[in-house]
Amino acid sequence: MTTGKQLIKGNTAIVEAALDAGCRFYAGYPITPQNEIPETMSWRMPEEGGTFIQAESELISINMVFGASAAGARAMTTSSSPGISLMQEGISYMAGCELPAVLVNVMRGGPGLGNIAPSQSDYFQAVKPGHGDFHIITLAPHNISEMYDYTFDAFDLADKYRIPVMILADGLLGQLMENVELDRSRKPALLNAPKPWALTGASGRKGQRIVSLLMQPGALEKHNMDLNEKYNLIKKNETRHELAGMEKNPEYLIAAFGTCARISKGTMNIAADAGIKTGLFRPITLWPFPYEALKEAAKKVKKVFVFEMNLGQMVEDVRLAVGDDSKIEFYGRPGGGVPTAEELFEFIRGKVK
Amino acid sequence: MSSPKQAAAVETKLTGGHRACAGCAFPIAIKEVLSSCKYPVVVVNATGCMEVTTTIFPFTAWKVPFLHNAFENSAATCSGIEGAYQSLKKQGKIDKNIKFVAFGGDGGTYDIGLQSLSGAMERGHDMMYVCYNNEAYMNTGVQRSSATPRGSSTTTAPAGKVINGKQQNPKDLTEIMVAHNIPYVAQTTVGMWPDATKKFEKAFEITGAKFVNIYSPCIPGWGIETSQTIKLSKLVVDTCMWPIYEVENGKYKINYKPATKLPVTEFYKTQARFKALLKDEAQIKLIQDWVDAKWARLQLMEEATNKA
Numbered sequence: 001m002t003t004g005k006q007l008i009k010g011n012t013a014i015v016e017a018a019l020d021a022g023c024r025f026y027a028g029y030p031i032t033p034q035n036e037i038p039e040t041m042s043w044r045m046p047e048e049g050g051t052f053i054q055a056e057s058e059l060i061s062i063n064m065v066f067g068a069s070a071a072g073a074r075a076m077t078t079s080s081s082p083g084i085s086l087m088q089e090g091i092s093y094m095a096g097c098e099l100p101a102v103l104v105n106v107m108r109g110g111p112g113l114g115n116i117a118p119s120q121s122d123y124f125q126a127v128k129p130g131h132g133d134f135h136i137i138t139l140a141p142h143n144i145s146e147m148y149d150y151t152f153d154a155f156d157l158a159d160k161y162r163i164p165v166m167i168l169a170d171g172l173l174g175q176l177m178e179n180v181e182l183d184r185s186r187k188p189a190l191l192n193a194p195k196p197w198a199l200t201g202a203s204g205r206k207g208q209r210i211v212s213l214l215m216q217p218g219a220l221e222k223h224n225m226d227l228n229e230k231y232n233l234i235k236k237n238e239t240r241h242e243l244a245g246m247e248k249n250p251e252y253l254i255a256a257f258g259t260c261a262r263i264s265k266g267t268m269n270i271a272a273d274a275g276i277k278t279g280l281f282r283p284i285t286l287w288p289f290p291y292e293a294l295k296e297a298a299k300k301v302k303k304v305f306v307f308e309m310n311l312g313q314m315v316e317d318v319r320l321a322v323g324d325d326s327k328i329e330f331y332g333r334p335g336g337g338v339p340t341a342e343e344l345f346e347f348i349r350g351k352v353k
Numbered sequence: 354m355s356s357p358k359q360a361a362a363v364e365t366k367l368t369g370g371h372r373a374c375a376g377c378a379f380p381i382a383i384k385e386v387l388s389s390c391k392y393p394v395v396v397v398n399a400t401g402c403m404e405v406t407t408t409i410f411p412f413t414a415w416k417v418p419f420l421h422n423a424f425e426n427s428a429a430t431c432s433g434i435e436g437a438y439q440s441l442k443k444q445g446k447i448d449k450n451i452k453f454v455a456f457g458g459d460g461g462t463y464d465i466g467l468q469s470l471s472g473a474m475e476r477g478h479d480m481m482y483v484c485y486n487n488e489a490y491m492n493t494g495v496q497r498s499s500a501t502p503r504g505s506s507t508t509t510a511p512a513g514k515v516i517n518g519k520q521q522n523p524k525d526l527t528e529i530m531v532a533h534n535i536p537y538v539a540q541t542t543v544g545m546w547p548d549a550t551k552k553f554e555k556a557f558e559i560t561g562a563k564f565v566n567i568y569s570p571c572i573p574g575w576g577i578e579t580s581q582t583i584k585l586s587k588l589v590v591d592t593c594m595w596p597i598y599e600v601e602n603g604k605y606k607i608n609y610k611p612a613t614k615l616p617v618t619e620f621y622k623t624q625a626r627f628k629a630l631l632k633d634e635a636q637i638k639l640i641q642d643w644v645d646a647k648w649a650r651l652q653l654m655e656e657a658t659n660k661a
């Protein structure tokens with residue numbers, strides 16, 4: 001992969017973004033539809049002088065990343081929905097220990113083994129993950145250049161806040177090839193920033209520890225409060241969204257993320273041709289969710305259409321933001337169903353006539 | 354023990370029309386297992402080619418009760434079913450003699466499922482675990498597993514300019530199972546029908562935990578013609594890379610000793626996955642020495658465990 005205009009696959013873009021961001025440790029395990037990531041990493045990582053390890057399960061992948069991160073490395077693992085379920089223990093431990101890492105979930109249909117078709121059924125497990133009181137930053141790309149950009153950004157975000165960052169993609173974005181213009185001249189800002197907390201040997205300095213077990217009365221409560229302070233800072237600094245079509249004073253707003261947002265852009269054109277003006281609100285950070293921006297945008301429209309490739313997960317956060325359930329119309333396709341732009345338009349037309 | 358001809362005369366419990374590749378080995382393994390059982394049998398299957406190709410909803414190729422669970426869980430799920438059966442038996446609600454078999458590929462058995470397999474064997478559930486070993490994660494696109502042999506090219510251990518494929522020897526899972534001190538552990542290959550069926554028949558008559566590792570060539574993963582399955586599953590035995598043996602209550606028995614032990618290269622040159630390895634004499638010598646040492650050790654184990 002080079003710089004400039006090129007045809008690349010979403011999964012490949014993730015690999016190159018990670019390498020460009022200075023990631024030199026990758027652990028992964030086979031699962032469709034993200035296999036191109038470990039397969040490409042298996043030869044690209046050694047080329048860049050890094051370490052590629054195929055683990056014996058996703059549980060092992062995430063805990064290898066735990067170890068690599070604790071040692072100060074920029075580390076990454078990738079998987080798809082059932083594999084992310086297996087990683088949840090490790091993600092919680094990393095959140096507790098404040099270890100940075102980048103995780104990628106190329107979502108497929110569920111529950112259980114489900115299927116290997118694109119789905120957004122893991123919004124909950126990305127945005128409201130694991131056990132204990134914690135958050136991880138979740139970024140949702142909706143095209144291939146964002147698969148590159150968000151993965152690249154994720155490493156600095158992870159280091160800046162000592163937090164796991166998840167890229168929430170899906171089988172469509174992983175497998176899709178798109179002609180993109182990549183800017184590969186960017187340098188990761190925090191690549192060489194010191195990590196004084198890392199376990200790099202206590203020679204010449206005081207020993208330090210990274211733990212998530214805090215048994216003294218009040219110690220864990222204090223740790224949770226400290227984490228919360230960090231989470232509030234992230235909410236303030238890093239909440240991102242895209243708002244499109246508002247300059248035409250639309251009567252209706254579509255709220256969608258990832259692949260559904262991509263499809264919704266087609267729906268907006270069809271609706272415009274039919275004389276129905278729509279705007280699009282696309283959360284880029286799913287956590288922190290852009291509640292305030294959505295609340296403001298929703299004030300200007302009659303209805304908010306929420307489109308997801310699941311049976312209603314992000315819609316819960318949309319409800320919280322909008323604060324008026326009568327304004328919200330939800331349409332979802334579960335189990336690997338991918339709606340067409342026309343299908344979403346028909347739903348809108350059925351509700352606005 | 355039956356011949357394939359005799360087995361063909363009885364009703365097969367795995368129907369044709371499933372979507373395994375032409376020449377795939379595991380349907381043969383399934384038939385060897387199921388035709389060796391004269392009792393009602395319940396099958397549990399881990400995620401993998403076997404499950405995916407035989408159970409495409411709303412169809413099933415299985416004419417026996419069949420339950421699938423995730424990759425790492427077939428031994429655990431089978432433990433649960435067998436536990437429920439024991440409970441029903443104690444309560445007097447069931448009196449049939451039912452057999453329980455869990456199937457997994459090498460990915461689901463050697464790697465992610467090893468913990469649940471070890472637990473099931475140690476607890477001594479009255480079940481048989483059958484690993485069909487095709488030496489890589491074939492269902493997801495030929496990634497390396499801990500059963501993949503050294504020098505085999507896979508999509509996550511690809512042969513290139515610097516290395517010629519996987520750089521580690523395969524894990525010896527059969528010996529790990531022997532170390533569990535269960536009543537019966539065996540290694541066989543799909544191409545030796547009488548040996549395989551004899552072992553499965555014997556295992557079904559033994560109460561307690563049983564483990565059988567069956568060698569199972571893969572057409573696309575190995576880069577071979579569809580006609581080569583049986584031939585290669587026997588050829589590997591003649592190189593002593595995959596010895597045919599059983600361990601019954603701690604006693605080893607090598608069931609087949611090749612009249613002429615072939616060099617490992619005889620096996621490698623038949624498959625695309627070893628193309629790069631064949632150019633690396635040092636690596637081949639390393640493998641040959643390792644195979645020779647393992648074969649010698651196995652013969653010593655047979656001798657040692659059969660002393661009066």
